[in-house]
Amino acid sequence: MARMVGRPKCDVSCRTGRLMQLIIFEDAGFRNLLPLVYSRCTFNLRCGFNNLLDKIESAMGRTAESVFVRKELAAVIAERQTRRVNQPATSDDQLWVNGRLLLRERLDLPHGAAAWRGDALVAARLDRAAASRLAPELLLDTVKLRAALATCAAAEVPSSLGDIIEFPWQLVQQNSGEIMRQCGQTEMRVSGAVDAGATLLNPDSIHIGEGVRVKAGAVLDAESGPIYVANNVTIHPCAVVQGPCYIGEGCTILPGTSLRAGCSVGMVCKIGGEIEGTIFHGYSNKQHDGFIGHSYVGEWVNLGADTVGSDLKNTYGTVRVPINGRPIDTGERFVGAFIGDHTKTAIRTTLPTGCVIGYACNVAVSGFAPTFVPSFSWVTDKGRAINEPQKALAVARTVVARRNRKYSPAEEALFLSVQRTADEIEVV
Incomplete structure (x- = not known):
């Protein structure tokens, strides 16, 4: 009331x-x-x-x-x-x-x-x-x-x-609690296939949806929080999933993945390496080794092999995040990256603590990426260039087609309008 x-x-x-x-x-x-x-x-x-x-x-x-x-x-x-x-x-x-x-x-x-x-x-x-x-x-x-x-x-x-x-980091902070609250309101049951040799710890706190396969050698550990696996998910051998955790429909959790507590993975993502306390909005890939923690990753993002993000400063101080290029003190010690839709990182990309990477960016640097990458940027060791919107849209069409999707004229118009909006708001 x-x-x-x-x-x-x-x-x-x-x-x-x-x-x-x-x-x-x-x-x-x-x-x-x-x-x-x-x-x-x-x-x-x-x-x-x-x-x-x-x-x-x-x-x-x-x-x-x-x-x-x-x-x-x-x-x-x-x-x-x-x-x-x-x-x-x-x-x-x-x-x-x-x-x-x-x-x-x-x-x-x-x-x-x-x-x-x-x-x-x-x-x-x-x-x-x-x-x-x-x-x-x-x-x-x-x-x-x-x-x-x-x-x-x-x-x-x-x-x-x-x-x-x-601010975006507040969604990350709230995520574990939301998973636990929502699991508490949900009937938890095992409907999919759990292979002999797969391990479910505290199985009463694990939901396995229809069409799911948990392969031999995978471990789902719900001793510290519940795990909800939606329909048509595949969890491969030697993957470890720790609760609280939510895995959305159609996701693939690859061999050897360490999906640590506090993660929500939206639908149709491919997840590998180590992830902690992170939200993947959906239709994004982090298939390879590397670490992402306490972050929010948008749609249609691809994180290249060995992409590593810092979520803790060496000083253990609170993290400042450049919202639209203007630093904001989060008051938090664990803050990772906030990554806009259609952004890609190259192999061995290193993301600094509390960084923001805009919409439709390409990041391919040998050292640390900038703390703030404006939307439609192409960042290399030579500096920043513009990721030309029409070319970026052409790539986006290819990316969404690989998931049997096609952009409507309205979606394409919105994609192209983002640069104009970003130019008005972001401080470069």
């Missing part, structure tokens, strides 16, 4: 028999989640089993009627799902929820109230007239958004219900 502060002033009514409609929106906070959200909404970021939108809808017990997103994303989002996009809802009882909210329990906001945390609108419960003022452009302007909701009563949403995700 949310707590009221003062008395409602908005003209909000609850009509008998009218169902509250759920609206999910993006706000100005998307900028601090780049480069991970250049080609997706903030509420499509992953933590635990699924994305933030899934968590909001699950906690609220209903599907969102509409989503309000950045205009450059609208056409693609309309293709990918059935909710209304940037179109007003019709009810006089609308609950608007920030897409950056990692919601764990049902949010019940009073009518005519708005809940803020700092500069972030967490949620507001509005009638149709009040909601009609919230256009996509206004939602991205905090000053104008506050003005539009100035007559709403103040409410508080307890942090126990959910957290606003301000």
